[in-house]
Amino acid sequence: TSKQAAESVASSLVGYRALFVERLREVGSGTANEIAGGNESIRKRARECQRLGLIRECGIRACGVTSKQAIIWEVVN
Secondary structure, three states: OHHHHHHHHHHHHHHHHHHHHHHHHHHOOEOHHHHHOOOHHHHOOHHHHHHOOOEEEEEEEEOOOOOOEEEEEEEOO
């Protein structure tokens, strides 16, 4: 059962990464919180997507969700 659980989690992470990039592509740029729309599982995929070369940092500004300074992300073309 633990093997099945691990496979389930691994496949959902791929889905969350894809969803993060898709949402980011729709808006052009934004903070991880803005892109995730309140879904913590999606928000956490930002750095993973960066390490995979799918997105990159493009600045820092106040987040529209938290009002704190945050990294702005954009999709790598």
